[in-house]
Amino acid sequence: MTRGATETRPSEARQRLLSTATQIFYADGIHSVGVDRIIADAKVTRATFYRHFPSKDDLVVTYLQEVHQMERAAFTAAIAAHSTAADSLLAIAEAIAANIRTAGFRGCAFLNAAAEFPDVNHPVHQQIIAHRQWFLDTLTTLMAQVAEDSSDAAARHFVMLRDGAMAAGCLFDPALVVDTFLRGVEGLVRIHGQRESASAA
Amino acid sequence: MTRGATETRPSEARQRLLSTATQIFYADGIHSVGVDRIIADAKVTRATFYRHFPSKDDLVVTYLQEVHQMERAAFTAAIAAHSTAADSLLAIAEAIAANIRTAGFRGCAFLNAAAEFPDVNHPVHQQIIAHRQWFLDTLTTLMAQVAEDSSDAAARHFVMLRDGAMAAGCLFDPALVVDTFLRGVEGLVRIHGQRESASAA
DNA sequence: TAGCGGGGAGAACGTTCGGTCTGAAACGCT
DNA sequence: AGCGTTTCAGACCGAACGTTCTCCCCGCTA
Numbered sequence: 015m016t017r018g019a020t021e022t023r024p025s026e027a028r029q030r031l032l033s034t035a036t037q038i039f040y041a042d043g044i045h046s047v048g049v050d051r052i053i054a055d056a057k058v059t060r061a062t063f064y065r066h067f068p069s070k071d072d073l074v075v076t077y078l079q080e081v082h083q084m085e086r087a088a089f090t091a092a093i094a095a096h097s098t099a100a101d102s103l104l105a106i107a108e109a110i111a112a113n114i115r116t117a118g119f120r121g122c123a124f125l126n127a128a129a130e131f132p133d134v135n136h137p138v139h140q141q142i143i144a145h146r147q148w149f150l151d152t153l154t155t156l157m158a159q160v161a162e163d164s165s166d167a168a169a170r171h172f173v174m175l176r177d178g179a180m181a182a183g184c185l186f187d188p189a190l191v192v193d194t195f196l197r198g199v200e201g202l203v204r205i206h207g208q209r210e211s212a213s214a215a
Numbered sequence: 216m217t218r219g220a221t222e223t224r225p226s227e228a229r230q231r232l233l234s235t236a237t238q239i240f241y242a243d244g245i246h247s248v249g250v251d252r253i254i255a256d257a258k259v260t261r262a263t264f265y266r267h268f269p270s271k272d273d274l275v276v277t278y279l280q281e282v283h284q285m286e287r288a289a290f291t292a293a294i295a296a297h298s299t300a301a302d303s304l305l306a307i308a309e310a311i312a313a314n315i316r317t318a319g320f321r322g323c324a325f326l327n328a329a330a331e332f333p334d335v336n337h338p339v340h341q342q343i344i345a346h347r348q349w350f351l352d353t354l355t356t357l358m359a360q361v362a363e364d365s366s367d368a369a370a371r372h373f374v375m376l377r378d379g380a381m382a383a384g385c386l387f388d389p390a391l392v393v394d395t396f397l398r399g400v401e402g403l404v405r406i407h408g409q410r411e412s413a414s415a416a
Numbered sequence: 417t418a419g420c421g422g423g424g425a426g427a428a429c430g431t432t433c434g435g436t437c438t439g440a441a442a443c444g445c446t
Numbered sequence: 447a448g449c450g451t452t453t454c455a456g457a458c459c460g461a462a463c464g465t466t467c468t469c470c471c472c473g474c475t476a
Contacts, residue, residue: 025423027423027424041333042333043246043330043331043332043333045244045246045247045331046246046331048463048464049463049464049465050462050463050464058424058425059424059426060425060426060427060464060465060466061423061425061426061466061467061468062423062424062425064465064466065422065423065424069464069465070463070464070465120333121329121330125326125330126330127330128322128382128385128386129244129322129326129327129328129329129330129331130244130247130330130331131244132242132243132244132321132385142386143386146383146386146387150387167394167395167398170391170392171395171398171399173379173383174376174379174380174383174392174395174396174399175375175376175379176379177378177379177382177383178374178375178376178377178378178379178380178382179375179379181326181329181378181382182347182375182378184329184333185329185343185344185347186347186351190371191371191375194368194371194372194375195375197368197372198372198375226452228453249432249433249434250433250434250435251432251433259453259454260453260454260456261434261435261436261455261456262437262438262453262454262455262456263452263453263454265434265435265436266452266453270434270435271433271434271435
């Protein structure tokens, strides 16, 4: 126990707090869980919590940033593992599908948060908008390599399928949702790829 | 003021309470608005509220039933106004699009509620499931008249596009969301219609 | 060894939550 | 007139909310 010296700097308690909050907020929602439960599960006292986070809202923002980083990492890895943009898009779709199939899947953390924070000026809402913009931009860039002329519409179509799949994934049979989603994405990539090769010919 | 005689029977206060709750819950979420605000906006006292609704949860369930009835009425009208199933499907899509374009659009009341009530056994959650099942069944019936062999998959695809459009409608430019949605539905109906006529030939 | 300071512990703050209770006006009905 | 229901008005409850407070321990440097 006396080894801890340099690794204490990012604060072990803070990390415990954040990972606990991430689990609970995602599983049970945000407004319906209080600070009490989070600090109890993280085995931390109130004062410690408020030393690391100015308010509960700040914790929520940090929670969404955490999820954003994880998704970003997963998608970057999926893109890096494939040589063509079409393969990358299908890999991203497969990553989303795998997420939906996960036990304890509770939908998109950002869409769920948006339902609880309608105020557009609220920091949490802006975090959601920023995440979605990043996601759309990433897809648009990839789509541009598959179908240059219709990349915007194709990327929006992809996002729409994803949003629907993420929303329904915990309200319907996940297997059927994933099936519908993957078929939709495959059709999307195929059609736009065909259109591109046709216009290039 | 002495004209009121027979229309008081379904309780004017109760109706005022319900319509107020419908507006507020949809606009601002459920957990973040208290009973105090609803009774204040409805100009009703606490005792009156608890005379008509055993608890806040009951009001939430009734709120969702109210929205369900409105959607049901709108879709039934859209279906009745067209002779072919394909036209009915497009009319339903247009009704959804019109909803998204509405000022003050805040997404799907049921998807938003699902984000706040993750517990599957909760009456509110079951109300959501029931509504979605009705919606899917309605679409499946219509799709069966367009593409008999693939009606299930086509209906699920339609629902997925709708869910995505409803979720994104208040997070992106509604015009672009509606555009993407309608293109998707048109493609869906066209493709399944073609497949049907091809297999029939 | 003395002293400093950040992090942890836990009591306590005032407010708001959902929900109950009393008591008295205002109404429709027979 | 008399009855029953509905509504109003508001005090009240215990619990939970987000937040702040003081105290103390522990590892650091001088």
